[in-house]
Amino acid sequence: MRANHHQFVAFAYVVREGSFSAAATRLGVTQSAVTQHVAKLEKQVGSPLLFRNREGVSLTRTGEEFYDLADRLVTLDTAITERLEGFEAMERGHIKIIANAPLPALRAISQFRQAYPDVEIDFALYAWSTATRLLRERRADVGLITDPPRSEDWERVxxxxxxxxxxxxxxxxxxxxxxxxxxxxxxxxxxxPETGSLTERVVREAQVKHGIRFPRTITMTTFPLMCEAVFQGAGIALFLANSGLISRGLVEVPVAELSASHETAVIAPKDRARLRLVKAFIEIASSLDFR
Structure with a gap:
């Protein structure tokens, strides 16, 4: 018996959503149906595709290979649905957005929401290393990433x-x-920011280059939390200029050893970048004036 379309779709959504229950919700089916589809696919493959744990799921080595294929199938399926439904497909739907810096992402999301108010948006901030990995693994539709690595598989604006x-x-x-x-x-x-962030890497490299060490540092998970810490008198934060309204009331002073400009780009897997909702988001984000 060959694996069928539903099995690959169920598997792809379990990985993308992070759990069997979340995948069932997104697909509008029972969790039992999703579990059965994935179990049958694993039986056909002859090897486990997922590790199950309390935090959710993660891919086995075999699962990594099959997920790439399964997700491309889901993307193609979405493209076909868009063609069949025309622009009505733009009036609803779901888009998963990730970023490593809040301001450009939230401004783009705000404009996108005004254009497509009924589209469900899933947004999360991650450290640079995590955000780039999630995009490389096709765990998100689109990302706004500072200094993203070059990849022939990505659309980049x-x-x-x-x-x-x-x-x-x-x-x-x-x-x-x-x-x-x-x-x-x-x-x-x-x-x-936390270890794995672009800022942490850039600052550490500049310290080594110039032979200067900061004896006292505090690491935090997000830029808003860093700003709140500054307001509370905990220290001085280093981050990209004009990164969010939360910093209003603080003074931004350039740092000589961090003089390089860093590009923020909208990134999407090339096949997903052709999907109408993803394409619309990229166009809106690239049209904004961030000065």
Whole structure:
């Protein structure tokens, strides 16, 4: 017996949604049906495709190979449905968006929501390394990523460039400076995003290059949390300039050792980039003025 279309679709959605129950909800079927489809596919393959645990599911090595095929099948199935339904398919649907920086993503999502108010949007922020991995593994439809790696499998549209700055309280003695150097920050507590973030990597590389170490650092999961920590007097945050409205009330000062501009781009697997909703999101994001 050959594996059928429904088995591959169920498997792909379990991986994309992270659990059997979430996949069932997205597909509008029972969890039992999804479980049976995946079990039958695994039987046909002759090897487990998923590890089941309390946190959800993860792919086995065999599962990684089959997921790529299954997800491409789902994408093709969606493209066919769009052709059959025409622009009515744009009035509903679902799009999964990820990003490693909040401001460009949230502005694009806001504009997209105004154009397509009935589309379900699933959005999450991740560290740079996680966001790029999820896109490489086809776990999201589209991503807004700073300095994304080059890939022939991705559609890539640049939307803005920014440099890193120090975020300080207006009362800080350093707030009136036009430019800061690493040596000015060695007596300060420096707030950085979590390990695996682009910012953490860029700052660490610059420290090694210039031979300067920050003795006191705090790592945090998100930019809004970093800004709140600055407001509370916990330290000085290093992050890309103009990264969110949450930073209003803080002073942004450029840092000499972090003078390079970093590109943020909209990224999508090439086959998904041709889907109407994903294409519409890319067009909206690339049309925004982030100055």
């Amino acid at each position: 640049s939307i803005l460039k920014a440099r890193y700055v120090a975020y300080l309280l207006p009362s800080s003695p350093l707030a009136g400076r036009d430019l800061l150097h690493f040596r000015d920050l060695t007596d300060e507590t420096i707030i950085l």
